[in-house]
Amino acid sequence: MPGIISKHDGNELDTVSDAVDDVNVLKAKVWDSQSEFDSTKDKTTFRQYETACDRVKNFYKEQHEKQTVEFNIKARADFNSRTRARMGIWQAMEMLDTLVDESDPDTSLTQIEHLLQTAEAIRRDGKPDWMQVTGLIHDLGKLLHFFGSQGQWDVVGDTFIVGCAFSDKNIYPETFSSNPDFHDPVYSTKCGIYEPNCGLDNVMVSWGHDEYLYHVVKGQSSLPDEALAMIRYHSFYPWHREGAYTHLMNEKDKKALEATRAFNPYDLYSKDDEPCNAEKLRPYYEDLIAKFFPPEIDW
Numbered sequence: 001m002p003g004i005i006s007k008h009d010g011n012e013l014d015t016v017s018d019a020v021d022d023v024n025v026l027k028a029k030v031w032d033s034q035s036e037f038d039s040t041k042d043k044t045t046f047r048q049y050e051t052a053c054d055r056v057k058n059f060y061k062e063q064h065e066k067q068t069v070e071f072n073i074k075a076r077a078d079f080n081s082r083t084r085a086r087m088g089i090w091q092a093m094e095m096l097d098t099l100v101d102e103s104d105p106d107t108s109l110t111q112i113e114h115l116l117q118t119a120e121a122i123r124r125d126g127k128p129d130w131m132q133v134t135g136l137i138h139d140l141g142k143l144l145h146f147f148g149s150q151g152q153w154d155v156v157g158d159t160f161i162v163g164c165a166f167s168d169k170n171i172y173p174e175t176f177s178s179n180p181d182f183h184d185p186v187y188s189t190k191c192g193i194y195e196p197n198c199g200l201d202n203v204m205v206s207w208g209h210d211e212y213l214y215h216v217v218k219g220q221s222s223l224p225d226e227a228l229a230m231i232r233y234h235s236f237y238p239w240h241r242e243g244a245y246t247h248l249m250n251e252k253d254k255k256a257l258e259a260t261r262a263f264n265p266y267d268l269y270s271k272d273d274e275p276c277n278a279e280k281l282r283p284y285y286e287d288l289i290a291k292f293f294p295p296e297i298d299w
């Protein structure tokens, strides 16, 4: 009977794709442990969500409940409907500095510190100019918080895909059961509203600082595609670290994944580096910024 055959095939395919996912997780972990970034650090002390404080736990509970397909469509429409500000990169960094990120268990330093620590770690490893600038700007999308966001749940934190089943590779996966999409007959299926292997350009990654900054930077800088991938996916841990959502990837995304993984250690493990001297570093980074950006851009 065709029904039985297709069900049987489907199950086998699911098992194979789960196995592929598991291999990807292992690869990501091996890659991470071998990454050339500071081998003296104990990397197991970062991202400890089980033992994180209530501030972090409450943040994700709210985010996982409120990031629905409906919200994501509205957020993108709102983004396209207006320009929020016009300013240069350094000014944007200064503006962001007052934000304290509620989702982050690993740093209580200011955002400017985190941006400089990331860029400096990349620079110390002798990586190219464009990657240093990417480190310097990668979290500037958190400016959304000053541009009418509803809270922090639509700005910071790890990202995931909406419109298809929430992966259990997300942190606190049980909290998705409070999201109305969790019970939706289409959104709760493996591919949901998407075609298998449709490519991540064609899916909605939960709205926040990554997606926002990606769109801001794309048309207004000369940064390469790898930099855009690093910006767009740096919070997409279930994908770049845990190997989830591979069934939605296409060929192009393989390069994006490689770039994102190359960037991640600098973002994450620089969080306990010594604080930087912003005014001393400023001339160096202003020169770099000028190589890739005009003096002011639309936000």
Ligand SMILES: O[C@H]1[C@H](O)[C@@H](O)[C@H](O)[C@@H](O)[C@H]1O
Residues within 6 Å of the ligand: 101, 103, 104, 105, 139, 156, 157, 158, 159, 234, 235, 236, 237
């Ligand atoms: O808490 C952090 C923080 O908000 C980062 O900016 C984001 O990129 C990470 O994914 C998240 O875990």
Ligand SMILES: [Fe+2]
Residues within 6 Å of the ligand: 138, 139, 209, 234, 235
């Ligand atoms: Fe980030």
Ligand SMILES: [Fe+2]
Residues within 6 Å of the ligand: 114, 138, 139, 267
């Ligand atoms: Fe960051």
